[in-house]
Amino acid sequence: xxxxxxxxxxxxxxxxxxxxxxxxxxxxxxxxxxxxxxxxxxxxxxxxxxxxxxxxxxxxxxxxxxxxxxxxxxxxxxxxxxxxxxxxxxxxxxxxxxxxxxxxxxxxxxxxxxxxxxxxxxxxxxxxxxxxxxxxxxxxxxxxxxxxxxxxxxxxxxxxxxxxxxxxxxxxxxxxxxxxxxxxxxxxxxxxxxxxxxxxxxxxxxxxxxxxxxxxxxxxxxxxxxxxxxxxxxxxxxxxxxxxxxxxxxxxxxxxxxxxxxxxxxxxxxxxxxxxxxxxxxxxxxxxxxxxxxxxxxxxxxxxxxxxxxxxxxxxxxxxxxxxxxxxxxxxxxxxxxxxxxxxxxxxxxxxxxxxxxxxxxxxxxxxxxxxxxxxxxxxxxxxxxxxxxxxxxxxxxxxxxxxxxxxxxxxxxxxxxxxxxxxxxxxxxxxxxxxxxxxxxxxxxxxxxxxxxxxxxxxxxxxxxxxxxxxxxxxxxxxxxxxxx
Numbered sequence: 001x002x003x004x005x006x007x008x009x010x011x012x013x014x015x016x017x018x019x020x021x022x023x024x025x026x027x028x029x030x031x032x033x034x035x036x037x038x039x040x041x042x043x044x045x046x047x048x049x050x051x052x053x054x055x056x057x058x059x060x061x062x063x064x065x066x067x068x069x070x071x072x073x074x075x076x077x078x079x080x081x082x083x084x085x086x087x088x089x090x091x092x093x094x095x096x097x098x099x100x101x102x103x104x105x106x107x108x109x110x111x112x113x114x115x116x117x118x119x120x121x122x123x124x125x126x127x128x129x130x131x132x133x134x135x136x137x138x139x140x141x142x143x144x145x146x147x148x149x150x151x152x153x154x155x156x157x158x159x160x161x162x163x164x165x166x167x168x169x170x171x172x173x174x175x176x177x178x179x180x181x182x183x184x185x186x187x188x189x190x191x192x193x194x195x196x197x198x199x200x201x202x203x204x205x206x207x208x209x210x211x212x213x214x215x216x217x218x219x220x221x222x223x224x225x226x227x228x229x230x231x232x233x234x235x236x237x238x239x240x241x242x243x244x245x246x247x248x249x250x251x252x253x254x255x256x257x258x259x260x261x262x263x264x265x266x267x268x269x270x271x272x273x274x275x276x277x278x279x280x281x282x283x284x285x286x287x288x289x290x291x292x293x294x295x296x297x298x299x300x301x302x303x304x305x306x307x308x309x310x311x312x313x314x315x316x317x318x319x320x321x322x323x324x325x326x327x328x329x330x331x332x333x334x335x336x337x338x339x340x341x342x343x344x345x346x347x348x349x350x351x352x353x354x355x356x357x358x359x360x361x362x363x364x365x366x367x368x369x370x371x372x373x374x375x376x377x378x379x380x381x382x383x384x385x386x387x388x389x390x391x392x393x394x395x396x397x398x399x400x401x402x403x404x405x406x407x408x409x410x411x412x413x414x415x416x417x418x419x420x421x422x423x424x425x426x427x428x429x430x431x432x433x434x435x436x437x438x439x440x441x442x443x444x445x446x447x448x449x450x451x452x453x454x455x456x457x458x459x460x461x462x463x464x465x466x467x468x469x470x471x472x473x474x475x476x477x478x479x480x481x482x483x484x485x486x
Contacts, residue, residue, distance in 0.1 A: 005115040015101035023353040027319040076285035091334030098302040103291040117183030118155040157219040180222030186254040190264040259362040296357040305332040367400040369407040370448035396460035400485040408450035414460030
């Protein structure tokens with residue numbers, strides 16, 4: 001095990017050094033990347049400069065035309081819920097490898113204790129209707145020589161991708177984490193790991209049974225199965241905190257910890273106070289904007305060609321960014337995407353050498369069911385007012401539901417009403433706040449929108465996930481957003 005980790009670290013070093021050098025002159029690297037992209041996709045520089053920021057579906061024809069021989073297409077979804085299929089061709093995979101290598105090397109270099117055990121990486125999950133298809137061996141994202149060694153240190157077997165249902169796949173993943181001496185857990189949203197812990201707590205005796213009789217797939221079970229079973233049988237957990245001793249070898253958790261994920265990341269940190277946390281960079285299915293590196297989040301300049309929309313919607317370059325700027329990234333990638341507006345907001349917080357380091361603020365998205373165009377920032381303000389008035393309740397998400405004949409918003413809350421407190425108070429509060437937004441009020445008066453409903457539940461995270469499942473969003477891709485369209 002240690003030798004496999006050592007070899008991986010050595011293999012990654014070259015691209016780590018390339019990235020260090022690129023940080024010293026990021027605009028030169030960007031200019032070179034743009035030249036290569038223009039040549040690859042047969043576009044003149046003047047035509048590129050005339051191109052405005054685009055959404056995914058504006059460029060579908062280019063993606064199809066230039067990826068006729070690409071066999072790997074990765075599904076993802078944005079705020080609209082529409083599935084986008086991103087071509088993972090050789091050039092795009094090379095760009096991803098250029099940025100994953102320095103990040104992973106930096107992990108080994110800064111946190112050497114992660115070499116003592118296996119790693120659990122959750123890169124993406126598919127909805128039920130797409131499972132059991134030849135899409136999901138995530139190690140295929142890496143070159144063959146990296147796949148060979150990384151396969152030896154991974155806790156999760158690639159075959160887990162082909163398990164029939166999400167629930168069964170989650171149980172297999174959980175058993176692998178418990179029994180394979182896992183030292184690092186890397187997930188996108190912290191809610192994904194919290195959900196696995198809840199699965200363990202709510203199905204504790206069933207998981208004990210699976211460990212005892214080993215009736216699931218053989219590749220789920222590690223060398224520590226008997227030891228873990230003995231430990232579990234001595235516990236009588238009633239809360240997530242009671243499960244923590246089962247993860248005694250865990251040294252590092254990597255997950256989102258800014259923007260809407262902050263409250264869930266803090267929950268995990270409280271559960272695992274002795275585990276190191278590393279926030280994720282801004283990495284989407286469509287491409288990479290930043291990676292964690294030397295305790296900062298520099299722009300991923302060895303990956304794609306990066307530009308930015310400023311707050312006046314002007315397109316600016318890396319060398320124009322200043323500390324304090326709030327911008328939205330545009331990606332031009334080896335898959336064929338051109339000035340693709342990812343829909344995220346970031347703030348420039350400093351520089352690593354001459355490369356800006358940025359913090360993810362949240363989605364720059366708008367939910368629009370009937371012309372009301374609700375934005376994340378204004379809903380954040382309403383959320384703050386709500387929490388001041390109802391501190392005993394937790395705002396999970398304001399969900400735009402585009403139901404035929406009944407488009408409306410649903411506010412998902414966690415908690416219980418106080419004595420003599422009526423749910424009508426909540427209905428009135430949220431509807432009055434939304435009515436202060438001009439276009440929402442107009443849509444309500446024209447009866448284009450129904451009234452906002454309030455749903456009060458005991459487990460907001462579980463209810464949110466179930467709504468996303470029904471909409472076809474895969475488990476590992478779900479992030480809890482203050483404003484969401486389903």
